[in-house]
Amino acid sequence: MGIQDKLNAAGITLPAVPGPFGAYVPAKRIGNLVYVAGQLPMKEGKLMAVGQVPSRCPIEQAKSAARQCVINALAAVKAVEGRIDHIVGVVRVGAFVNSDGSFTEQPKVANGASEFLIDLFGDAGKHVRAAVGVNTLPLDAAVEVEFIFEVA
DSSP states (O other), rough: OOHHHHHHHHHHHOOOOOOOSSSSEEEEETTEEEEEEEOOEEEETTSSSSSBTTTTTTTHHHHHHHHHHHHHHHHHHHHHHHHSSTTEEEEEEEEEBBBOTTTOHHHHHHHHHHHHHHHHHGGGGGGGEEEEEESSOOGBBBBEEEEEEOOO
C-alpha cells in the first residue's frame, strides 16, 4: 500500500499548501532528496497548538501538532512533485518546540512526528532527528518541524 493509500485509509486529506510566507519555497528537490521548510501545525487554516510547552500548551497537544506538521510536509512535497508515493524514506526531522525555560522534554513532542512517519513508512520512516527548545515560533505556534525526504 502506497503512502497516499495509507493516508486515504486513515481519512487524511492533504491540505493545500498556503505559503510561502516569506522569501523561500515550501519544498525543494535536489537530486533524490526533497527538503521541506519548517511546517507549522496548521489544520483547516488554524494553528492546532499555540504557546510555550507545557505552561500554555500541554505536551500531548504539542505532540499531536507535530503529527499535523508531517501531514503539511507531505502536502508540500506533493505541491512540488505532484505526488507523494515516490517518497522512499525519511532522512531527517528537525523539531522546534516553543518551550518554557525549564522544559527539557522536547523529544516527547517531536515523537508526534517521528512515530507517525514510522507508522506511514515502516523502517524507511526511521530518521535522524533534532528536537530543540526555542523561546518563540512564528504565529506563537507550539511546534515547527522541518523534513528531508528521499524520493525515487
